[in-house]
Amino acid sequence: MSKGLEDVVASTSAITFIDGVRGRLLYRGYDINELAELSNYEEVAYLLLHEHLPKPAELSAFAADLSSKRTLPVGVKSMLASLDTNSDAMDVLEMAIAALGIYDYPVLPLNEKAASICSKIATVVAYLHAHSRGQTPIAPRTDLSHASNFLYMMNGKVPDETAERLMNIVFVLHADHEFNASTFTARVVASTLSDAYSSVTAAVAALKGPLHGGANERVVEMVAEIHSPENVEGYIRARLAKKEKIMGFGHRVYKTDDPRAKIMRKCAEQIATTDSELRELAVLEKVQEFMFKEKGLYPNVDFYSGFVLHHLGMPTELFTPVFAVARSPGWLAHIIEQYSDNRIMRPIAQYTGPTDERYVPLTLRAGKITE
Ligand code: CMC
Secondary structure, eight states, rough: OOGGGGTTOOOOOOOOEEEETEEEETTEEHHHHHHHHOOOHHHHHHHHHHSSSOOOOHHHHOOOOOOOOOHHHOHHHHHHHHHTTOOHHHHHHHHHHHHHHHHHHHHHHHHHHHHHHHHHHHHHHHHHHHTTTTTTOOOOOSSHHHHHHHHHHHHHSOOHHHHHHHHHHHHHSSOOOOOOOHHHHHHHHTTTTTOOOHHHHHHHHTTSSSSTTTHHHHHHHHHHOSSSGGGGGHHHHHHTTTTTOOOTOOOSSSSOOHHHHHHHHHHHHHHOOOHHHHHHHHHHHHHHHHHHHOOOOOOTTTHHHHHHHHTTTHHHHHHHHHHHHHHHHHHHHHHHHHHHHHOOOEEEEOOHHHHHHHHGGGGGTTTTOOO
């Protein structure tokens, strides 16, 4: 028995390779450092979904397909419009992905469905952002890249090249990560031969948790509480003394630097210009240094990503939904891989409960409080 399934090989996969000792991450054999520097959302989504980097004609057809699928069905839009403006964004996202399944009619072939979910999930997040502020959602444009259109829908203006590049880096870094909790959840659901929308809805539910997708929100809150670098040691010491986890640190697989965190840190250093950004960055760097000294722990991708997302205009409460937008090609690639050689996931439990209880009729159980 391995608690939390640590080191358990649950299936074969040809999508993503992580070398947790050397700190390497590969998507279909390509190093994340190269992909982050040279590639973009469309290419990486294609690579994950179609198993090879696209040729020029394949890329333009894929990009055109994604952009043609951006508009939400009217039924989904009115469902979103009917919600309280202060609804939890991840709850809304779960509902919206499930609802997209209801409106997938006539039923799309799997590859089309994958492109449709990857495309529409960005529109849903932009829509719920506008709705939560009582604003009219900005309709997607078909002439912009996925990253550029997402920033346009979120911020109301077409981003400059630097912001588009940064958004692409965030998308590429988060696109897949082997059998993390949400991806594994998606595969479990797909293994029952449930549909792709249901599998992605379940993945979104798993991503919602603070131990998975919710960590960067808490990093931002922590940095605000710490406020300046000289408070770092006292703050972290007090938290560790209470046996609290410091968000953005540790990883089940990486025993060294998370390569994504190194890239995010470099981005953060390049974009920090205002006084408050420089102070926040100094706090982050001091926390990183102190956590390594005290606990020997390295930052994970969530440690610097909140800083970068703020710079791109993303509000803290939407960090996890943005993670979902980025992770959707990975989820879909795994769902497709699961279907391609499926066997229902059905592990067993090591039973630790009683084995010799005798049934006592309700009337004879007086005095036994069960609730
Ligand atoms: N702060 C303080 N101590 C930690 C932390 C942390 N963030 N992470 C691990 N440790 C310690 C932990 O207390 C334990 O020490 P000991 O053996 O003395 O009890 C040891 O390191 C092993 O930790 P674990 O909780 O058994 O590790 P895990 O593999 O079960 O959990 C993790 C991995 C990422 C959930 C965990 O490190 C954690 O809760 N980190 C904070 C949340 C976070 O940043 N999550 C984002 C993960 S990366 C993005 C993603 O994949 O979603």
